[in-house]
Amino acid sequence: MVETLKITDLHVAVEGKPILHGVNLTINRGETHALMGPNGSGKSTLGNAVMGHPSYEVTGGSIELNGENILAWDATQRSRAGIFMAFQRPMAIPGVKMAEFLRHATTNVRNPDRKEGEELIPMRQFRKELTEKMGQLRMDPEFARRYVNDGFSGGEMKRAEILQMAMLRPKFAILDETDSGLDVDAVKLASESIAEIGGDQMGILIITHHDKLLERNAPDFTHVMLGGKLVETGGVELAHELYTEGYDRIRAAYPEAAAAGEAMTEASAV
Amino acid sequence: MATDITQEPALGEINKYDFVTPTTAVFKAEKGINAEIVAQISEMKNEPGWMRDYRLEAFKIFESKPMPKWGGDIGLDFQDIYYYLKPTKEQGKTWDDVPQEIKDTFDKLGIPEAEKKYLAGVKAQFESEVVYGSLKEDLGNKGVIFTDTDTAVREHPKLLREYFGKIIPSSDNKFAALNSAVWSGGSFIYVPPGVKIDFPLQAYFRINAEQMGQFERTLIIVDEGAEVHYVEGCTAPMYTTESLHSAVVEVIVKKNGRCRYTTIQNWANNIYNLVTKRAMAYENALMEWVDGNLGSHLTMKYPAVYMMEPGARGEILSIAFSSSGQHQDAGAKVVHCAPNTKSRIISKSISKNGGRSSYRGLCKVEDGATGCKSNVVCDALILDSDSRSDTYPYIEVEEQDVQIEHEASVSRIGEEQLFYLMSRGLTEAEASSMIVSGFIEPLIKELPMEYAIEMNRLIELQMEGSVG
Numbered sequence: 001m002v003e004t005l006k007i008t009d010l011h012v013a014v015e016g017k018p019i020l021h022g023v024n025l026t027i028n029r030g031e032t033h034a035l036m037g038p039n040g041s042g043k044s045t046l047g048n049a050v051m052g053h054p055s056y057e058v059t060g061g062s063i064e065l066n067g068e069n070i071l072a073w074d075a076t077q078r079s080r081a082g083i084f085m086a087f088q089r090p091m092a093i094p095g096v097k098m099a100e101f102l103r104h105a106t107t108n109v110r111n112p113d114r115k116e117g118e119e120l121i122p123m124r125q126f127r128k129e130l131t132e133k134m135g136q137l138r139m140d141p142e143f144a145r146r147y148v149n150d151g152f153s154g155g156e157m158k159r160a161e162i163l164q165m166a167m168l169r170p171k172f173a174i175l176d177e178t179d180s181g182l183d184v185d186a187v188k189l190a191s192e193s194i195a196e197i198g199g200d201q202m203g204i205l206i207i208t209h210h211d212k213l214l215e216r217n218a219p220d221f222t223h224v225m226l227g228g229k230l231v232e233t234g235g236v237e238l239a240h241e242l243y244t245e246g247y248d249r250i251r252a253a254y255p256e257a258a259a260a261g262e263a264m265t266e267a268s269a270v
Numbered sequence: 271m272a273t274d275i276t277q278e279p280a281l282g283e284i285n286k287y288d289f290v291t292p293t294t295a296v297f298k299a300e301k302g303i304n305a306e307i308v309a310q311i312s313e314m315k316n317e318p319g320w321m322r323d324y325r326l327e328a329f330k331i332f333e334s335k336p337m338p339k340w341g342g343d344i345g346l347d348f349q350d351i352y353y354y355l356k357p358t359k360e361q362g363k364t365w366d367d368v369p370q371e372i373k374d375t376f377d378k379l380g381i382p383e384a385e386k387k388y389l390a391g392v393k394a395q396f397e398s399e400v401v402y403g404s405l406k407e408d409l410g411n412k413g414v415i416f417t418d419t420d421t422a423v424r425e426h427p428k429l430l431r432e433y434f435g436k437i438i439p440s441s442d443n444k445f446a447a448l449n450s451a452v453w454s455g456g457s458f459i460y461v462p463p464g465v466k467i468d469f470p471l472q473a474y475f476r477i478n479a480e481q482m483g484q485f486e487r488t489l490i491i492v493d494e495g496a497e498v499h500y501v502e503g504c505t506a507p508m509y510t511t512e513s514l515h516s517a518v519v520e521v522i523v524k525k526n527g528r529c530r531y532t533t534i535q536n537w538a539n540n541i542y543n544l545v546t547k548r549a550m551a552y553e554n555a556l557m558e559w560v561d562g563n564l565g566s567h568l569t570m571k572y573p574a575v576y577m578m579e580p581g582a583r584g585e586i587l588s589i590a591f592s593s594s595g596q597h598q599d600a601g602a603k604v605v606h607c608a609p610n611t612k613s614r615i616i617s618k619s620i621s622k623n624g625g626r627s628s629y630r631g632l633c634k635v636e637d638g639a640t641g642c643k644s645n646v647v648c649d650a651l652i653l654d655s656d657s658r659s660d661t662y663p664y665i666e667v668e669e670q671d672v673q674i675e676h677e678a679s680v681s682r683i684g685e686e687q688l689f690y691l692m693s694r695g696l697t698e699a700e701a702s703s704m705i706v707s708g709f710i711e712p713l714i715k716e717l718p719m720e721y722a723i724e725m726n727r728l729i730e731l732q733m734e735g736s737v738g
Contacts, residue, residue: 095707
């Protein structure tokens with residue numbers, strides 16, 4: 001049976017303010033979906049809601065993983081069940097080394113029933129795997145000894161997120177603008193890495209403004225979000241269109257969503 | 271674990287050293303304090319007249335001094351405390367001579383392991399006296415003296431008397447006076463000119479008698495160009511009655527000398543930990559205090575460095591962790607008495623479950639002390655809305671040509687940080703614990719390996735059950 005992440009009529013509010021107004025999206029493991037849309041349309045909100053961020057209140061609808069409603073699960077449970085999000089702006093954790101953090105994370109995700117204080121993956125095994133993955137991402141070995149996202153450049157942060165995905169091998173991954181802040185070479189490398197670890201192993205949702213990341217990760221579906229709703233779904237050609245033409249056609253076609261989107265953007269600007 | 275705890279339930283999480291070893295006290299002074307008891311302590315120790323007089327004089331000062339009006343509430347009944355307890359008839363000469371029950375206590379603290387691996391000399395204070403001490407031969411051959419302070423009074427009277435009470439006179443504060451009157455044990459270290467001790471000298475202290483005070487007295491003299499790193503670890507079992515720990519530590523670092531004094535204290539929740547620590551650093555000398563405070567009901571401790579001559583440096587790294595029913599009023603003092611002296615203070619505090627941490631610090635530059643630099647950074651981490659953190663920086667500068675920096679930050683464990691770690695499979699407790707250990711990492715990496723491991727374990731224990 002194909003594993004599925006199914007989002008049904010999802011309504012999400014942040015600090016009491018509605019952002020998503022009924023999102024429907026089904027991702028099968030092995031598929032690549034692109035999610036595009038103007039700034040402030042609710043793309044990151046969707047990602048955070050799926051990952052279980054406590055500030056994103058689900059006010060209606062459901063998120064199901066293989067038929068099971070996961071709304072009551074916290075981020076820990078969701079992560080251990082195979083959901084991953086590469087963040088647009090990952091948090092710095094000063095004083096905590098990447099390697100130590102990743103060893104805990106990797107152990108927990110691979111062994112979801114692990115209790116606190118139980119054994120971690122053996123150091124040698126972990127080191128070997130980490131070094132290998134870092135090599136593939138052309139990361140300096142010194143990186144493992146740096147503090148998590150502390151003083152990282154934009155590119156380093158994004159690469160670190162990809163590294164985490166490679167180590168955690170999730171079933172479903174949301175990549176939130178993983179291409180922003182990367183130069184052309186880095187985007188290429190990131191695409192290759194995603195394609196390499198992704199392939200048919202993951203269901204991927206790529207949130208992006210560009211089509212570069214999609215070059216080597218050709219989406220099976222492209223969705224457009226506007227004013228907290230998915231207004232249109234197409235194939236890879238839709239992604240190219242949006243990248244080159246912008247969102248004018250979409251706004252014109254869906255004036256109600258466009259108006260809602262503008263209201264949201266203004267409200268957040270105040 | 272003690273079961274008759276009537277205070278907050280959070281007491282139950284205090285620490286892993288909740289055990290009491292039955293001891294055979296040979297002599298226990300009466301409860302309470304008066305001139306007669308002070309004289310009796312001196313007599314029990316067969317001390318010379320000058321020390322007895324010193325104690326009696328200090329006792330008068332103690333009586334005349336008011337309680338400090340700042341810091342925390344000191345709810346102590348001085349008449350409800352034992353001031354002297356001598357656990358064994360004689361000081362153990364070798365490990366074999368150390369009584370089994372004391373060895374058992376040390377086993378629980380992991381000391382014999384440390385001894386085997388690292389230590390040249392363990393100076394362990396058990397209750398009021400040092401019961402075991404061994405010192406590597408070559409240290410002795412180099413002229414290093416490392417003994418308990420009682421022994422030093424007998425065997426090195428001239429040297430001791432030259433410095434004893436000179437850095438911290440009895441009149442300094444009420445608790446320094448009390449310590450001067452009833453002190454027992456502590457370490458006496460002398461490092462001769464040019465001698466560099468390249469491994470840490472260690473001591474373990476432990477309070478193990480109900481209502482018993484602990485008044486160790488430590489004096490370290492680092493002669494010109496000499497170096498030493500002294501480490502003390504303090505752990506205590508839990509009791510339900512008030513208990514007082516009030517130490518005095520005096521350090522002299524002469525020209526070009528270096529001294530690092532590292533303390534990790536993890537007191538039971540009922541202990542008043544009121545300690546006076548002060549060092550004087552002379553020309554181009556370096557004094558470093560590394561101070562970790564966990565547990566206790568109230569800790570008031572502000573390690574100080576007086577930079578007496580040009581080029582002297584003082585560095586203080588301090589960390590405080592306070593939980594329910596605990597108040598850590600900790601900090602540092604740096605006093606620039608000479609030109610071109612430098613100081614650095616890094617203070618980190620963590621408060622959780624209604625605990626309170628305060629940073630209280632003084633940076634003073636005296637008139638004429640030109641070209642001084644001082645840098646103070648204090649960061650507080652608050653884990654929940656019941657907890658509290660305060661900063662009281664005092665800056666007194668009587669000189670224009672100085673460079674003084676002070677940075678303070680208070681942060682709560684961010685929801686965003688927690689979410690980030692949890693989205694990678696860590697539980698909320700693991701995530702908090704990781705954020706906290708990262709926060710104190712700058713201090714941990716300054717500790718000797720075994721202390722770093724111990725400190726991390728203590729923090730993990732403190733963090734257990736702290737989130738819901």
